[in-house]
Amino acid sequence: MASMITENGTFTLMPQPKDHQFKYALSAAVAVEIILVLGLVWYGQTTPPPPVIKPKEHVIAVQVVSLPPPPPKVIPQPKPVPPKPVVQHMTPPPPRPHPRVVIPPKPVPVPTPPVKTVTPPAHKPVPVPPAPPVPPKPVVTPPPAPPPLSAAQTASLMGRYVGLLRPMIQQNLHVPAELRAMGLKGKATVQFEVSPSGKVLWAKIIDPSPLSAVNRAALAAVESGSFPPFLKKMPKQNTIFQIPVEVGARSN
Structure with missing residues (x-):
């Protein structure tokens, strides 16, 4: 409504x-x-139940297999240790002594006389007679070498040469003013090497004096000296000498 x-x-x-x-x-x-419900009830009464399907039986075949025995264990053998090498220590040979180098004296240059040029005359030249044949030079046989000197002879020659050097060193000695003023003196031993021509190659103090002025004066007297060449029979090689030099107010 x-x-x-x-x-x-x-x-x-x-x-x-x-x-x-x-x-x-x-x-x-x-x-x-209502009609649908009744139809379902009727269908359920008239329809047979579905057949029951039995499950299939599964058969499992089991076979017993015997395993082979395990292989025997192999024990590794220790490797042999090689013996240690024996090292032999070799003693090196002693060094060879160095030979002394002998410095030969310098040759004295000989002056060459001047060559005079001759002007030929204007007239015809006079024929020059042939020069006479030059006779062959005689063969000069060198004298035999002298026998070597003994140790005593060599020492005697060295002593004679040192006797020549001492007064020359004292003559070249210049005493410092401080030693003269204070009246001091001293002695220093000088070692030096002389060539066969009398040239001093080097010099040094091997036994010094407590006074440095004495050492300087002794070394300067040796280095500034002009010594004579070696004696005739002395060995022609550089020789080392040791001479004590006295330096004082009354040295020269």
């Missing part, structure tokens, strides 16, 4: 036509549902 208000203000109820349709549709739906 539906209510409606008119222009006069009255309230009326009007029937609704859709209520009859709803009832018919509901009744039809209930009838259909």
Whole structure:
């Protein structure tokens, strides 16, 4: 039902036509549902149950196999240790002594005389007679070498030569002013090497004096000396000498 208000203000109820349709549709739906339920019940009674399928039985074949015995264990053998080599220590040979180098004296240059040029005369040259044949030079046989000197002879020659050097060193000695003023003196041994020509190659103090002025004066006297050449029979090689030099207020 539906209510409606008119222009006069009255309230009326009007029937609704859709209520009859709803009832018919509901009744039809209930009838259909009942029919479906009855059909299901009837189908369940008339249909036989499905056959039961038995599961297949699985047969497993087991075979016993005997395993071979394990191989025997191999014990490794220790490797042989090689013997240690024997090292032989060799003693090195003693060093060879260094030979002394002998410095030969420098040759004295010989002055060459001037060559005179001769101007030929204007006239005809006079024929020059042939020069006489030059006689062959006689063969000169060198004298035999002298026998070597003994140790005593060599020592005697060295002593004679040192006797020549001592006064020459004292003559070349210059006493410092401080030693003269204080009246001091001293001695220093000088070692020096002389060539066969009498040249001093080097010099040094081997036994010094407590006074440095004495050492300087003794060394300067040897280094500035001009010594004579070696004696005739002395060995022609550089020789080392040791001479003590006295330096004082009364040295020269």
